[in-house]
Amino acid sequence: MKIIKNLIAIDLKDENEDYLFVNGINGMVDIVHKKEREIIENWRCADEIIIKDEFEQSIYDYLVSHQYIMDIDDEQTAKQNIIEKLKHLSDERSQNQRKACFVITYNCNFACPYCYEKEVETSPVISKSMVDKVFLDNPNIEYISFFGGEPFLNSNRDIIKYIISKAPDAKYSAITNGYYLLEYIDIFKSIDITSIQVTIDGTREAHNKSRCLINGSPTYDKIIDGIKICVENKIPIKIRMNISPENLANCLEEKKRIESTDWGKNVQFELQPLFQCSSSTSNDLYESLVDNDNEDGSTENQILKNLSPISDFLYNGTKLVPVLKTCDRDGLNRFYDPYGNVYNCILAVGQKHKSIGQYYPELSLKEKSFLTRDITTIEKCKNCANSLLCGGGCPNALYDTEDVFSPNCFNFLNDVNNTIPLVYKARMSS
Ligand SMILES: C[S@@+](CC[C@H](N)C(=O)[O-])C[C@H]1O[C@@H](n2cnc3c(N)ncnc32)[C@H](O)[C@@H]1O
Ligand code: SF4
Ligand code: SF4
Incomplete structure (x- = not known):
């Protein structure tokens, strides 16, 4: 019997020098104090566990009962069975x-300077025969979302109505810049909508600087009226x-202002660092977001409801479940674009080399793609102790020159070194 290889020991960076032990096989989690940890670390390095006294015996018994100590072969078999x-x-x-997400068009009426789709060329609107093909291949679609470019341009109304006519009882959601909410309200009222995400980058003045029309005109008032x-x-x-560090205070001010209005009590918020922020900047911003989340009267930030597994467990109490992949964990995300390409990652949309294949004119999925990339196809992940809680990391963040089946350990290591100690501290003090 040995300490399992899939034990993840995380320094919580608190004054007691506590560690978080996570059993990478069964998802058990324990806070371990310094004294116990030192004994367990010694056992981890030793060829054989030798128990010296009653205290050590009690630790040993606890570890066996929680499967932190197992027979090596049993551990291997348990992991294989889960996979x-x-x-x-x-x-x-x-x-x-x-699920189906329609990328209605890559065209957009805004010119946000930071837009991660900036390099994607303009496009036609997705065609009726493309929509038909999606429903033909997937006759049981119940959840539909609209994405772009900008999905709710006036010129997109006909195709949006056509999609709705194919699935009038589905649940709908959308990500939009919100400029034409008023013009689309009749359509929204005719369907079951679970969420419309609209971006407001701070107060009127700040928002109008970053999210203006292509011709430079302001957009804030029209969007707020639509909301x-x-x-x-x-x-x-x-x-x-x-x-970003530059607009954080302004965004928090605007959040507070909206929260104080009658209508603002009924909206959700999602504040997220710009993808261009460096990891250390992003970590600092997360610290401020966690602080804001824990302020009295502050509406929850939805981004903090969607953390990686161990952080999510500590912050939101979400059950720790093993994963094969970091994102698109169920393998069900599908973004159908107006060129006939299909993606499973919202950040990859429009970058054809990151598509998982084509759905139109004929369905043909790539053998090697974000969809088939998981801890069983990435060589380095196969024997990694973190694999069932890491999932191989974000493939979109790999360099284009890298093999798609390369690991990306960054997300997991950043979680271990920064996010987990941060959310642990927040939960201990709340
Ligand atoms: C690319 S937009 C497409 C949909 C629509 N045009 C819109 O603006 O909502 C999708 C989402 O990504 C967000 N976004 C765009 N560029 C970003 C970036 N560099 N960092 C973080 N979020 C970004 C937008 O605010 C929006 O919520
Ligand atoms: S509105 Fe959306 S798609 Fe258009 S530029 Fe801004 S973020 Fe990009
Ligand atoms: S991406 Fe890195 S940390 Fe994650 S499972 Fe693979 S090898 Fe391990």
Whole structure:
């Protein structure tokens, strides 16, 4: 019997020098004090565990009962069984695709300087025959979302109505710049909408600087009017703010202002660091976001409801479940674009080399893509102790020159070194 290889020991960086032990096989989590940890670390390095006294015996018994100590072969078998079960589940789910996100067009009426789709060329609008093909291949679609470019341009109304006519009872969501909410309200009222995400980057003055029309005209007032009408009609709105050190205070000021209005009590918020921020800047911003999240009267930041598994467990109490992949964990994300390409990652949309294949004119998926990349296809992950809680990291952040089946340890290591100690501290003090 040995300390399992899949034990993840995380320094919580608190004054007691506590560690978080996570059992990478069964998802058990324990806070371990310095005294116990030193004994366990010695056992970890030794060829054989030798128990010296009653205290050590009690630790040993605890570790055995929580499967931190196991027979090496049993550990291997347990991990293999979990992987096979997850694979089976994911194969089963993929036979019955129920989600579809339509990238209506890559065209946009805004010119946000930071837009991660800036390099994507303008495009036609997705065609009716492309929409038909998606429904033909996936007859059980129940969740539909609209994305772009800008999905709610006036010129997109006909195709949006066509999609709705194919699935009038589906649940709908959208990510939009919100400029034409008023012009689309009749359509919104005719369907079941679970969320419309609209970006407001701070106060009127700040927002109008970063999110203006292509011709430079301001957009704030028209968007806010549209949001108010949606809220009046009980259409759920999530306000997104893209933050950086420069606009953080301004965005928090605007969040507070909106929260104090009648309509603002009924919106959700998602404040997220700009993707261009360096990791250390992003970590600092997360620290401020966690502080704001824990302030009295502050509406929850939805981005903090969607952390990586161990942080999510500590911050939100979400059950720790093993994963084969870091994102698109169920393997069910599908973004269908107006060129006939299909993606499974929202950040990859428009970059053809990152597509998982084509859906139009004929469905043909690549053998090697973000979809088939997981801890069983990435060589280095196969024997990594973190694999069932890491999932291989974000493939979109790999360099274009790298093999798509390369690991990206950054997300997991950043979580261990920064996010987990941060959210642990926040939870201990709340
Ligand atoms: C690319 S936009 C497309 C949909 C629509 N045009 C819109 O603006 O919502 C999708 C989402 O990404 C966000 N976004 C764009 N560029 C970003 C960046 N560099 N960092 C963080 N979020 C970004 C937008 O605010 C929006 O919520
Ligand atoms: S509105 Fe959306 S797609 Fe258009 S430039 Fe801004 S972030 Fe990009
Ligand atoms: S990406 Fe790195 S940390 Fe994650 S499972 Fe693979 S090798 Fe381990």
